[in-house]
Amino acid sequence: xxxxxxxxxxxxxxxxxxxxxxxxxxxxxxxxxxxxxxxxxxxxxxxxxxxxxxxxxxxxxxxxxxxxxxxxxxxxxxxxxxxxxxxxxxxxxxxxxxxxxxxxxxxxxxxxxxxxxxxxxxxxxxxxxxxxxxxxxxxxxxxxxxxxxxxxxxxxxxxxxxxxxxxxxxxxxxxxxxxxxxxxxxxxxxxxxxxxxxxxxxxxxxxxxxxxxxxxxxxxxxxxxxxxxxxxxxxxxxxxxxxxxxxxxxxxxxxxxxxxxxxxxxxxxxxxxxxxxxxxxxxxxxxxxxxxxxxxxxxxxxxxxxxxxxxxxxxxxxxxxxxxxxxxxxxxxxxxxxxxxxxxxxxxxxxxxxxxxxxxxxxxxxxxxxxxxxxxxxxxxxxxxxxxxxxxxxxxxxxxxxxxxxxxxxxxxxxxxxxxxxxxxxxxxxxxxxxxxxxxxxxxxxxxxxxxxxxxxxxxxxxxxxxxxxxxxxxxxxxxxxxxxxxxxxxxxxxxxxxxxxxxxxxxxxxxxxxxxxxxxxxxxxxxxxxxxxxxxxxxxxxxxxxxxxxxxxxxxxxxxxxxxxxxxxxxxxxxxxxxxxxxxxxxxxxxxxxxxxxxxxxxxxxxxxxxxxxxxxxxxxxxxxxxxx
Amino acid sequence: xxxxxxxxxxxxxxxxxxxxxxxxxxxxxxxxxxxxxxxxxxxxxxxxxxxxxxxxxxxxxxxxxxxxxxxxxxxxxxxxxxxxxxxxxxxxxxxxxxxxxxxxxxxxxxxxxxxxxxxxxxxxxxxxxxxxxxxxxxxxxxxxxxxxxxxxxxxxxxxxxxxxxxxxxxxxxxxxxx
Numbered sequence: 001x002x003x004x005x006x007x008x009x010x011x012x013x014x015x016x017x018x019x020x021x022x023x024x025x026x027x028x029x030x031x032x033x034x035x036x037x038x039x040x041x042x043x044x045x046x047x048x049x050x051x052x053x054x055x056x057x058x059x060x061x062x063x064x065x066x067x068x069x070x071x072x073x074x075x076x077x078x079x080x081x082x083x084x085x086x087x088x089x090x091x092x093x094x095x096x097x098x099x100x101x102x103x104x105x106x107x108x109x110x111x112x113x114x115x116x117x118x119x120x121x122x123x124x125x126x127x128x129x130x131x132x133x134x135x136x137x138x139x140x141x142x143x144x145x146x147x148x149x150x151x152x153x154x155x156x157x158x159x160x161x162x163x164x165x166x167x168x169x170x171x172x173x174x175x176x177x178x179x180x181x182x183x184x185x186x187x188x189x190x191x192x193x194x195x196x197x198x199x200x201x202x203x204x205x206x207x208x209x210x211x212x213x214x215x216x217x218x219x220x221x222x223x224x225x226x227x228x229x230x231x232x233x234x235x236x237x238x239x240x241x242x243x244x245x246x247x248x249x250x251x252x253x254x255x256x257x258x259x260x261x262x263x264x265x266x267x268x269x270x271x272x273x274x275x276x277x278x279x280x281x282x283x284x285x286x287x288x289x290x291x292x293x294x295x296x297x298x299x300x301x302x303x304x305x306x307x308x309x310x311x312x313x314x315x316x317x318x319x320x321x322x323x324x325x326x327x328x329x330x331x332x333x334x335x336x337x338x339x340x341x342x343x344x345x346x347x348x349x350x351x352x353x354x355x356x357x358x359x360x361x362x363x364x365x366x367x368x369x370x371x372x373x374x375x376x377x378x379x380x381x382x383x384x385x386x387x388x389x390x391x392x393x394x395x396x397x398x399x400x401x402x403x404x405x406x407x408x409x410x411x412x413x414x415x416x417x418x419x420x421x422x423x424x425x426x427x428x429x430x431x432x433x434x435x436x437x438x439x440x441x442x443x444x445x446x447x448x449x450x451x452x453x454x455x456x457x458x459x460x461x462x463x464x465x466x467x468x469x470x471x472x473x474x475x476x477x478x479x480x481x482x483x484x485x486x487x488x489x490x491x492x493x494x495x496x497x498x499x500x501x502x503x504x505x506x507x508x509x510x511x512x513x514x515x516x517x518x519x520x521x522x523x524x525x526x527x528x529x530x531x532x533x534x535x536x537x538x539x540x541x542x543x544x545x546x547x548x549x550x551x552x553x554x555x556x557x558x559x560x561x562x563x564x565x566x567x568x569x570x571x572x573x574x575x576x577x578x579x580x581x582x583x584x585x586x587x588x589x590x591x592x593x594x595x596x597x598x599x600x601x602x603x604x605x606x607x608x609x610x611x612x613x614x615x616x617x618x619x620x621x622x623x624x625x626x627x628x629x630x
Numbered sequence: 631x632x633x634x635x636x637x638x639x640x641x642x643x644x645x646x647x648x649x650x651x652x653x654x655x656x657x658x659x660x661x662x663x664x665x666x667x668x669x670x671x672x673x674x675x676x677x678x679x680x681x682x683x684x685x686x687x688x689x690x691x692x693x694x695x696x697x698x699x700x701x702x703x704x705x706x707x708x709x710x711x712x713x714x715x716x717x718x719x720x721x722x723x724x725x726x727x728x729x730x731x732x733x734x735x736x737x738x739x740x741x742x743x744x745x746x747x748x749x750x751x752x753x754x755x756x757x758x759x760x761x762x763x764x765x766x767x768x769x770x771x772x773x774x775x776x777x778x779x780x781x782x783x784x785x786x787x788x789x790x791x792x793x794x795x796x797x798x799x800x801x802x803x804x805x806x807x808x
Contacts, residue, residue: 040759223718301699318657379760
């Protein structure tokens with residue numbers, strides 16, 4: 001009896017939502033991509049222009065904000081669905097294009113195909129996403145709805161069978177849910193890859209009146225933004241996953257721990273929670289069942305180490321975010337000493353999909369040891385930057401060269417940096433390893449949260465290693481001596497090397513320190529902090545040696561080892577661009593009319609090199625910093 | 631950073647206010663600091679001392695929390711804030727060059743505020759628009775592909791706007807006299 005009501009209750013809710021969405025689609029619908037990335041690129045202005053122009057022309061159209069579609073290189077984006085035309089997506093939008101589209105497409109039935117990027121549905125006129133090379137590799141589970149639904153309106157999610165998994169869950173026994181998780185082989189996507197089924201089983205089997213669920217959205221890696229993107233584009237899928245988890249382990253209270261640096265994500269999650277509560281999907285007696293669960297947002301104060309689970313819980317309890325030794329595990333004694341399941345944003349999003357489509361379906365995707373997909377933020381020196389979701393087992397080469405479409409500007413590929421500050425730099429010869437937790441660890445990197453930065457010939461590996469170490473050194477909480485002092489010592493050595501003051505003995509000390517820090521640190525921040533150095537030492541030792549022995553930076557990136565020089569043969573006497581561009585007046589005109597740089601004054605800001613007209617290209621960087629004889 | 635005239639009173643009043651609302655038990659320390667910062671824009675040394683005194687905890691514990699979490703700042707924010715992105719993608723294409731230019735032009739280091747409290751400079755980790763790298767947030771507006779020349783341009787805009795405002799101000803004053 002009770003079960004029937006839950007399903008009926010849901011069916012009514014869904015029918016209403018579908019009706020609302022269908023009525024939206026009867027007239028022209030404009031969806032503007034307004035996640036942080038889109039807004040940064042100017043989506044707000046585009047949306048305002050649409051609103052203004054449509055009002056001005058007296059047209060009948062609906063404009064909504066959606067999340068991120070993952071094609072960051074083409075932001076800001078907008079999707080226009082006009083009855084009678086395939087839904088068309090436009091990239092690189094600006095106010096002018098918005099104005100043109102309202103006039104020509106909405107007003108005159110000319111879709112301006114020359115500006116369109118892609119069509120959303122198969123049609124006879126325009127290519128769709130399936131015609132993109134990256135589509136052959138992509139498999140979207142988490143990002144399925146991102147960029148197509150309005151994250152601030154629960155009806156959009158409901159109309160796409162949202163919360164159906166919750167209804168299914170309520171008809172199952174908690175043990176069945178947990179065994180489905182075990183069968184699916186889902187591993188936590190926070191970085192360490194702990195089996196989700198195992199964690200939930202431990203929590204379920206620990207007797208306690210109160211249990212907690214915490215969603216870890218404290219995404220602190222520089223260069224990784226998939227958790228933010230998911231929360232901004234489709235928060236309900238995460239909330240649904242948390243509900244399923246709560247039902248399975250017997251928890252009644254949950255928190256979403258979001259960084260306060262993500263104001264838009266915080267706001268959208270709060271809106272989503274509010275709307276779910278109104279619909280009876282959160283709170284007491286969910287969908288008229290006996291199951292109760294409520295959610296709250298906790299805003300993190302911004303400390304990288306708080307991504308570590310025991311540190312996160314400490315900070316929620318109002319203390320410094322310092323990790324603790326384990327066991328006891330969080331699933332036994334976590335928040336306020338109660339059993340707590342702590343999973344990443346993506347993990348909860350997978351849970352929803354697994355319950356909907358079954359553990360067997362999930363196992364089919366990806367590899368044997370790591371089923372499912374991996375979400376990456378593909379950034380750096382790659383043509384198509386963006387958010388991609390590929391099955392585990394895809395190779396790095398496919399990711400960089402097929403999906404990312406290679407290195408722009410005819411540059412030479414050098415390495416991929418995977419896993420953020422705790423990850424490593426992998427060179428060309430490792431590109432054919434399949435992506436999963438274990439293979440990457442074997443190569444010296446880690447899966448991490450999924451930041452993937454492509455580096456080309458202009459990037460100095462020593463400087464990159466130093467950059468990441470500087471980050472972890474600053475973010476070290478200071479509890480373990482090796483992490484606190486060891487990283488500082490390593491940073492000093494690396495700084496010396498980038499200044500050309502290193503010695504070969506330094507490399508041995510680096511190696512030794514790295515291994516000691518790995519051993520002597522309590523949490524994963526310390527255990528993984530030396531990874532960038534270890535991998536660069538392993539794969540790019542020649543670059544370290546060039547810095548030390550020759551005082552030369554092969555990538556011409558380290559400031560102390562380069563100088564800027566104007567090649568007299570290339571310099572034309574007729575232009576003054578470099579002189580004007582110099583912020584410190586270091587460039588002067590010689591007696592023969594050519595330009596030259598006063599090395600004493602030069603601050604190596606790169607301005608003259610950028611401004612020198614491409615037909616001359618007279619400014620070059622020299623390393624080691626020795627002026628050629630004339 | 632020296633306090634402005636009348637600032638001491640504002641600080642004392644705000645702290646008393648917030649402590650009155652939230653209470654003085656130890657687990658309220660973070661929320662109290664968050665609210666004080668929301669009110670004043672930063673955590674002045676004086677405020678931290680007052681909080682420690684009222685909560686009966688050592689001042690070093692307050693300072694510990696304030697410096698542990700990145701959210702808290704100990705310098706007053708400038709009227710205009712520059713946040714230079716130092717995410718991986720920005721660093722790779724010259725984020726540090728942009729930061730250097732700001733430091734050189736404003737004669738302050740990152741994390742500091744100019745003595746007239748007009749500008750403050752910070753570095754932030756990834757703002758999430760890696761395709762526009764290097765990126766600088768100018769009062770929450772995103773500036774993409776920032777070169778040293780663009781830094782000069784940004785500062786020049788503020789300078790000329792500032793001059794315009796002062797001119798308008800003097801004109802108004804002149805008008806009232808007549």
